[in-house]
Amino acid sequence: MKTLLCRHKILLTIILLLGSVFFSGQVVAAEVSEDTDACIGCHSVVTPGIVSDWQKSLHYKVSPTEGLLKDSIERRISAESVSEGLAETVVGCAECHMMNSGKHPDSFEHNGFTIHTVVSPADCATCHPTEVTEFADNLMAEAYASLMNNPTYAHMIDSTNGNHEFDEGAMNFHGSDPLTEADSCLSCHGTDVKIIGVETRETDMGEMNFPQLSNWPNSGVGRLNPDGSVGACSSCHMRHQFSIEVARKPYTCAQCHKGPDVPAYKVYSVSMHGNIQKSVDKNWDYKAVPWTVGKDFNAPTCAVCHASEIVDENGEVLVKRSHRFNDRLPWRIFGLPYAHPHPIEADTSNIVNKGGLHFPTELTGEPVSKFLISQEEMDKRQVNMEAVCSGCHSYQWIKGHFARLDKSIETTNHMTLQATKILSQAWAEGLAEGIPQGENPVNEAIELKWVEQWLFFGNSTRFATAMGGADYGVFADGRWSQTKNLQEMYDYLKFLRATKPPLKN
Ligand code: HEC
Ligand code: HEC
Ligand code: HEC
Ligand code: HEC
Ligand code: HEC
Ligand code: HEC
Ligand code: HEC
Ligand code: HEC
Incomplete structure (x- = not known):
C-alpha cells in the first residue's frame, strides 16, 4: 500500500513537472499566422538556423498588439497603430518577407506566396517608423552615396583596390573591379543591390525560381536596396x-x-x-x-x-x-x-x-x-x-x-x-x-x-x-x-x- 502511494506520488510529480515544462514552452508565443506556419513547415528543414534564430527573437514572442499596450518608456515599437492583418499574430517570416510586396522589384513567386528576400528599412517602418526616419539622417544611411558619388574619394578607392603591375621597368596601374569593391570598401559602406536576372535552381524541395541579386550578400550600413530604400538595419540587428x-x-x-x-x-x-x-x-x-x-x-x-x-x-x-x-x-x-x-x-x-x-x-x-x-x-x-x-x-x-x-x-x-x-x-x-x-x-x-x-x-x-x-x-x-x-x-x-x-x- 505504502509503496504504491509512493509510486503514485512520484508518477504525479513527473507528470506535473513534464506538464510545467511543456506549458512554459507554450505560453511564450502569441499566435503564428497561417502563412508563416507554411514557411516554417519547409524552412525548419531547409534553413533550420533561421527558424531557431527567429524563435529566440521578440518578434516570435510579442505581437504588435501586445507591444502597443506597453507604457511609452517600455515600448519597442514606435508606430501609433498597426493594421489589423498584422497586429494580432507574431511577426513571422511571411509578415516581413511579404511586406509592401508591390513596392519590391525583387518580389517573386515562392511556393504559393509572393515574397522578397531583401526585407528593407521601409518594411521595418510599418512598426518602427521613428527608428527608420532617424536612421535616414545618419551618415551611416548615406555611406554608399557619400563614398561612391564623391570624385575626390574615387581616387582613394582606386588606389586601394586596384592592381599594380611592374612591367618593363615601370609601375602600371589597373583600376578596381566591382567584386573587389563589394569585398572591400562596400562591405561596410554597403553595396548596390539590384535584380540582375532570374535563376531556376534545383533545391532539396524541387525546382524553384529565384531572382538574382547583384552584390549580395551584404549588410553594409548604407546599402542601396532593390525597393529604393537605403541602409540595412541588419548591420547592427543581425537577422x-x-x-x-x-x-x-x-x-x-x-x-x-x-x-x-x-x-x-x-x-x-x-x-x-x-x-x-x-x-x-x-x-x-x-x-x-x-x-x-x-x-x-x-x-x-x-x-x-x-x-x-x-x-x-x-x-x-x-x-x-x-x-x-x-x-x-x-x-x-x-x-x-x-x-x-x-x-x-x-x-x-x-x-x-x-x-x-x-x-x-x-x-x-x-x-x-x-x-x-x-x-x-x-x-x-x-x-x-x-x-x-x-x-x-x-x-x-x-x-x-x-x-x-x-x-x-x-x-x-x-x-x-x-x-x-x-x-x-x-x-x-x-x-x-x-x-x-x-x-x-x-x-x-x-x-x-x-x-x-x-x-x-x-x-x-x-x-x-x-x-x-x-x-x-x-x-x-x-x-x-x-x-x-x-x-x-x-x-x-x-x-x-x-x-x-x-x-x-
Ligand atoms: C515548399 C517549401 C517552402 C515553402 C512553403 C517556403 N519556402 Fe522559402 N525556400 C524553400 C527552399 C527549398 C529555398 C531554397 C533554399 C536554398 O537556396 O538553399 C527557399 C528559399 C527562400 C528564401 C531565400 C531566397 C534567396 O534569395 O536566396 C527566402 C527569403 C524564403 N525562402 C522565404 C520564405 C517565406 C517567407 C516563406 C513563407 C511565406 C517560404 N519561404 C515558404 C522552401 C520553401
Ligand atoms: C554608466 C556610467 C558611466 C558613464 C555614462 C560614463 N562613464 Fe566615464 N567612467 C565610468 C567609471 C565607473 C569610470 C572609472 C573611474 C575610475 O575608477 O577612475 C570611468 C572613467 C572615465 C574616465 C577616466 C579615464 C582615465 O583614464 O582616467 C574618463 C575620462 C571618463 N570616464 C569620461 C567619461 C565621459 C566624457 C563620459 C560621457 C561622454 C562618460 N565617461 C560616461 C563610468 C561612466
Ligand atoms: C548602427 C547600429 C544600428 C543600426 C544600423 C540600427 N540600429 Fe536599432 N538599435 C541600435 C542600438 C544601439 C539600440 C539600443 C538603443 C537603446 O539602448 O536605447 C537599438 C534599438 C532598436 C530598437 C528597440 C527600440 C526600443 O524602443 O527598445 C528598435 C525597434 C530598432 N533599434 C530598430 C531599428 C531599425 C528598424 C533599424 C533600421 C532602420 C535599426 N534599428 C538600425 C543600433 C542600431
Ligand atoms: C523582422 C523581419 C523578419 C522576419 C520575422 C523574418 N525575416 Fe528573413 N530576413 C529579414 C531580413 C532583414 C533579411 C535580410 C538580411 C540582410 O539585410 O542582410 C532576411 C533574410 C532572409 C533570408 C536570406 C538569408 C540567407 O542567409 O540566405 C532567408 C532565407 C529568410 N530571411 C527566411 C526567413 C524565414 C524562414 C523566416 C521565419 C522563420 C524569416 N526569414 C523571418 C527579415 C525578417
Ligand atoms: C509587423 C510589425 C513589425 C515589423 C514589420 C518589424 N518589427 Fe521589430 N518588433 C515588433 C514587435 C511587436 C517587437 C516586440 C515589441 C515588444 O516586445 O514590446 C519588435 C521588436 C524589435 C526590436 C527590439 C528587440 C529587442 O531585443 O528588444 C528590434 C531591434 C526590432 N524589432 C527590429 C526590427 C527590424 C530591423 C525590422 C525590419 C527588418 C522589424 N523589426 C520589423 C514588430 C515589428
Ligand atoms: C564615454 C562615451 C563614449 C563611448 C563609450 C564611445 N564613444 Fe564614440 N565618441 C564619443 C565622443 C565624446 C566622441 C567625439 C564627439 C564628437 O565627434 O563631437 C566620439 C566620436 C565617435 C565617432 C566619430 C564620429 C565623427 O565625428 O567622426 C565614432 C564613429 C564613434 N565615436 C564610435 C564609437 C564606437 C564604435 C564606440 C564603441 C567601440 C564608441 N564610439 C564608444 C564618446 C563615446
Ligand atoms: C556594417 C558596418 C557598420 C556597423 C556595424 C556600425 N557602423 Fe557606424 N559607421 C559605419 C560607416 C561606414 C560610417 C560612415 C559613413 C560615412 O561617413 O559615409 C559610420 C558612421 C558612424 C558614426 C557617425 C555618424 C554620424 O552621423 O556622424 C557613428 C557615431 C557610428 N558610426 C557609430 C556606430 C555605433 C555606435 C555602432 C554600433 C552600435 C556602429 N556605428 C555600427 C559603419 C558601421
Ligand atoms: C571595416 C569597415 C570599413 C571599410 C572596409 C571601409 N570603410 Fe570607410 N568608413 C568606415 C567607417 C566606420 C567610417 C566612419 C568613421 C567615423 O565617422 O569615425 C567611414 C568613413 C569613410 C569616409 C568618410 C565619408 C564621409 O564623407 O562621411 C570615407 C571617404 C571613407 N570611409 C572611405 C573609404 C574607402 C575609400 C574605403 C575602401 C578603400 C573604405 N572607406 C572602406 C568603415 C569602413
Missing part, C-alpha cells in the same frame, strides 16, 4: 534575432569601427569604460527597456554614448534614444582631411571646397562652413553628449575631459596642416603629380604618407582623446607616429629634390 542586446554590445560596432582609420573599438577596448564592460558585464542586463544607469550597467558601451535611451532609478530620462547617431556629435573628428564641425546633410558628396575638391575643409584647414552645422547646433549636441556622462560623472570630470578633446582637435589639425604644406611644396616643385597637375593625389609615396598623417594618425589621436585608450593617442598610431611621419615626409621631399629631375617647369 533573425534582431536583438537589442547585440546592438548594445560594442562587438557589433567593432565589425566596422576598428581599423587604423576608424579605431573607435580599439580605443574603447583599452579604455577604462571598455575594461569595466569586459570585466563585469556578466552582471549587466543588456535587454532591459528602459535601460537604467547604475542598475542595468555601470560603464558606457558605444551604444550608451551614441544612441541609447538612459534613465535613472526614478525613471527620469537622462538622454533620449536616437538612431540619428550624430545627435550627440558636435564635431566630425574623422578628419577629411581635418576634423571639422559635423556636416548638415548625411549625404556628403555634394560638399565642395574653394579648391574644387569634395572635402568639407579647405586644404589649408578652414571648414567649408556652408555645409557644416552652426556653433549653436554644436553646443546643443555637446549638451546631449554631456547628459550621458552626467549619469556617472560630475561637472568637473566631464569639462576636464572635453577641454582635452578641444586641444587634441587643434593640435592634430595643426600637424595635418604641416604635412599638407610639405605635399603642396612637392607638387609645386613638380616632384610629385597631384592636384595642380590634375592627377590622382593619393598614389605616390609622399602622397600616401600624407593620407596616413590624417587618416591614421590624426584620427587615432583624436579618437583616443574622445573615447579613452591613451596608447592609441601616443605610440600606437598616435602622436609619436604623427611626428615620425611628418619628419619622414620632409626627408622624402629632400630626397626627391636631390634625385629626381623636375617633371614640369
Whole structure:
C-alpha cells in the first residue's frame, strides 16, 4: 500500500513537472499566422538556423498588439497603430518577407506566396517608423552615396583596390573591379543591390525560381536596396534575432569601427569604460527597456554614448534614444582631411571646397562652413553628449575631459596642416603629380604618407582623446607616429629634390 502511494506520488510529480515544462514552452508565443506556419513547415528543414534564430527573437514572442499596450518608456515599437492583418499574430517570416510586396522589384513567386528576400528599412517602418526616419539622417544611411558619388574619394578607392603591375621597368596601374569593391570598401559602406536576372535552381524541395541579386550578400550600413530604400538595419540587428542586446554590445560596432582609420573599438577596448564592460558585464542586463544607469550597467558601451535611451532609478530620462547617431556629435573628428564641425546633410558628396575638391575643409584647414552645422547646433549636441556622462560623472570630470578633446582637435589639425604644406611644396616643385597637375593625389609615396598623417594618425589621436585608450593617442598610431611621419615626409621631399629631375617647369 505504502509503496504504491509512493509510486503514485512520484508518477504525479513527473507528470506535473513534464506538464510545467511543456506549458512554459507554450505560453511564450502569441499566435503564428497561417502563412508563416507554411514557411516554417519547409524552412525548419531547409534553413533550420533561421527558424531557431527567429524563435529566440521578440518578434516570435510579442505581437504588435501586445507591444502597443506597453507604457511609452517600455515600448519597442514606435508606430501609433498597426493594421489589423498584422497586429494580432507574431511577426513571422511571411509578415516581413511579404511586406509592401508591390513596392519590391525583387518580389517573386515562392511556393504559393509572393515574397522578397531583401526585407528593407521601409518594411521595418510599418512598426518602427521613428527608428527608420532617424536612421535616414545618419551618415551611416548615406555611406554608399557619400563614398561612391564623391570624385575626390574615387581616387582613394582606386588606389586601394586596384592592381599594380611592374612591367618593363615601370609601375602600371589597373583600376578596381566591382567584386573587389563589394569585398572591400562596400562591405561596410554597403553595396548596390539590384535584380540582375532570374535563376531556376534545383533545391532539396524541387525546382524553384529565384531572382538574382547583384552584390549580395551584404549588410553594409548604407546599402542601396532593390525597393529604393537605403541602409540595412541588419548591420547592427543581425537577422533573425534582431536583438537589442547585440546592438548594445560594442562587438557589433567593432565589425566596422576598428581599423587604423576608424579605431573607435580599439580605443574603447583599452579604455577604462571598455575594461569595466569586459570585466563585469556578466552582471549587466543588456535587454532591459528602459535601460537604467547604475542598475542595468555601470560603464558606457558605444551604444550608451551614441544612441541609447538612459534613465535613472526614478525613471527620469537622462538622454533620449536616437538612431540619428550624430545627435550627440558636435564635431566630425574623422578628419577629411581635418576634423571639422559635423556636416548638415548625411549625404556628403555634394560638399565642395574653394579648391574644387569634395572635402568639407579647405586644404589649408578652414571648414567649408556652408555645409557644416552652426556653433549653436554644436553646443546643443555637446549638451546631449554631456547628459550621458552626467549619469556617472560630475561637472568637473566631464569639462576636464572635453577641454582635452578641444586641444587634441587643434593640435592634430595643426600637424595635418604641416604635412599638407610639405605635399603642396612637392607638387609645386613638380616632384610629385597631384592636384595642380590634375592627377590622382593619393598614389605616390609622399602622397600616401600624407593620407596616413590624417587618416591614421590624426584620427587615432583624436579618437583616443574622445573615447579613452591613451596608447592609441601616443605610440600606437598616435602622436609619436604623427611626428615620425611628418619628419619622414620632409626627408622624402629632400630626397626627391636631390634625385629626381623636375617633371614640369
Ligand atoms: C515548399 C517549401 C517552402 C515553402 C512553403 C517556403 N519556402 Fe522559402 N525556400 C524553400 C527552399 C527549398 C529555398 C531554397 C533554399 C536554398 O537556396 O538553399 C527557399 C528559399 C527562400 C528564401 C531565400 C531566397 C534567396 O534569395 O536566396 C527566402 C527569403 C524564403 N525562402 C522565404 C520564405 C517565406 C517567407 C516563406 C513563407 C511565406 C517560404 N519561404 C515558404 C522552401 C520553401
Ligand atoms: C523582422 C523581419 C523578419 C522576419 C520575422 C523574418 N525575416 Fe528573413 N530576413 C529579414 C531580413 C532583414 C533579411 C535580410 C538580411 C540582410 O539585410 O542582410 C532576411 C533574410 C532572409 C533570408 C536570406 C538569408 C540567407 O542567409 O540566405 C532567408 C532565407 C529568410 N530571411 C527566411 C526567413 C524565414 C524562414 C523566416 C521565419 C522563420 C524569416 N526569414 C523571418 C527579415 C525578417
Ligand atoms: C509587423 C510589425 C513589425 C515589423 C514589420 C518589424 N518589427 Fe521589430 N518588433 C515588433 C514587435 C511587436 C517587437 C516586440 C515589441 C515588444 O516586445 O514590446 C519588435 C521588436 C524589435 C526590436 C527590439 C528587440 C529587442 O531585443 O528588444 C528590434 C531591434 C526590432 N524589432 C527590429 C526590427 C527590424 C530591423 C525590422 C525590419 C527588418 C522589424 N523589426 C520589423 C514588430 C515589428
Ligand atoms: C571595416 C569597415 C570599413 C571599410 C572596409 C571601409 N570603410 Fe570607410 N568608413 C568606415 C567607417 C566606420 C567610417 C566612419 C568613421 C567615423 O565617422 O569615425 C567611414 C568613413 C569613410 C569616409 C568618410 C565619408 C564621409 O564623407 O562621411 C570615407 C571617404 C571613407 N570611409 C572611405 C573609404 C574607402 C575609400 C574605403 C575602401 C578603400 C573604405 N572607406 C572602406 C568603415 C569602413
Ligand atoms: C556594417 C558596418 C557598420 C556597423 C556595424 C556600425 N557602423 Fe557606424 N559607421 C559605419 C560607416 C561606414 C560610417 C560612415 C559613413 C560615412 O561617413 O559615409 C559610420 C558612421 C558612424 C558614426 C557617425 C555618424 C554620424 O552621423 O556622424 C557613428 C557615431 C557610428 N558610426 C557609430 C556606430 C555605433 C555606435 C555602432 C554600433 C552600435 C556602429 N556605428 C555600427 C559603419 C558601421
Ligand atoms: C548602427 C547600429 C544600428 C543600426 C544600423 C540600427 N540600429 Fe536599432 N538599435 C541600435 C542600438 C544601439 C539600440 C539600443 C538603443 C537603446 O539602448 O536605447 C537599438 C534599438 C532598436 C530598437 C528597440 C527600440 C526600443 O524602443 O527598445 C528598435 C525597434 C530598432 N533599434 C530598430 C531599428 C531599425 C528598424 C533599424 C533600421 C532602420 C535599426 N534599428 C538600425 C543600433 C542600431
Ligand atoms: C564615454 C562615451 C563614449 C563611448 C563609450 C564611445 N564613444 Fe564614440 N565618441 C564619443 C565622443 C565624446 C566622441 C567625439 C564627439 C564628437 O565627434 O563631437 C566620439 C566620436 C565617435 C565617432 C566619430 C564620429 C565623427 O565625428 O567622426 C565614432 C564613429 C564613434 N565615436 C564610435 C564609437 C564606437 C564604435 C564606440 C564603441 C567601440 C564608441 N564610439 C564608444 C564618446 C563615446
Ligand atoms: C554608466 C556610467 C558611466 C558613464 C555614462 C560614463 N562613464 Fe566615464 N567612467 C565610468 C567609471 C565607473 C569610470 C572609472 C573611474 C575610475 O575608477 O577612475 C570611468 C572613467 C572615465 C574616465 C577616466 C579615464 C582615465 O583614464 O582616467 C574618463 C575620462 C571618463 N570616464 C569620461 C567619461 C565621459 C566624457 C563620459 C560621457 C561622454 C562618460 N565617461 C560616461 C563610468 C561612466
